[in-house]
Amino acid sequence: MTIHKEGKLIIPIAFFFIAVVDAFIYFFLKDFAIFYYLMAASLIFAGLIVFFFRIPEREIERDENLVLAPADGKIVVIKEVFEKEYFNDNRLQVSIFMSPLNIHQNRAPIGGVVAYVKHFRGVYYPAFVDKSSELNERCSTVFKLKNGIEVLSRQIAGTVARRICTYIVPGDKVEQGNEYGFIRFGSRVDLFLPLETKINVKMNEKTVGGKTIIATL
Secondary structure, three states, rough: OOHHHHHHHHHHHHHHHHHHHHEEEEEEOOOOOOOHHHHHHEEEEEHHHHHHHHHOOOOOOOOOEOOOOOOOEEEEEEEEEEEEOOOEEEEEEEEEOOOOOOOEEEOOOEHHHHHHHHEOOEEEEEEEEOOHHHEEEEEEEEOOOOOOOEEEEEEOOOOOOOOOEEEOOOOOOOOOOOOEEEEEEOEEEEEEEEEOOOOOOOOEEEEEEOOOOEEEE
C-alpha cells in the first residue's frame, strides 16, 4: 500500500496546521483534563488524513467485454436515463457513492482511447442525491473501445469533496483498470452504459475499483 500523489501534497500541509493547533492546546490547556481528549482527537484526525490517501496494490483482470468498477464505494443508482451531455440518448446509469473512508482513486472502467473529457463547475449537493449528477462540480470522461462502444464515467464532487483530479486528455490510450483520476474527500462516480448492457451489480452492493464487474457489454 502506498500514499497517492495527491496526498503527498496535502498531508504535509495538514500536519503543519495540526501541529500549530496542538501547540496552542498544549500551552493553554495542558493543565486541564480536556487536553488529553483534544490531543487524542488530533492524532486520530492525522491518522484519518493519511488513511484517506492510501492506495492498495491490486491485480487487474482485463476483459474488453466487461465494465469494471471505476471506484470503491456503494451502488446507489441503477436506472435508465436520458444522457444529454454527450450521447443525447437513453443510457443505463450506474452510480457509485464514495464515502470519506473509501479509496478515492478512480480507474478506467474499460480500456481504449479517451474520446472526451470536460470539467464543469457547479454546486456541492450531497453526492448521493440524484441531482448532484447534473448540478454539482463534475468531470465527464468518455472511454472508447476498438469496436466503437463508448462508456461515460462522470466524477462528481460532493458536499465535502472540493477537488476533482483527472489525469488524462482526449486522444490518450488507457488500459482498463488503470488510474485516470482522484476525488478528494467524499464523492460519487456515475457510469453511463449502452442500453443492451447486462448489469451485474445490485443496489447497495459494495464495489472495489478495478475489481468489481459492473456490467457485461
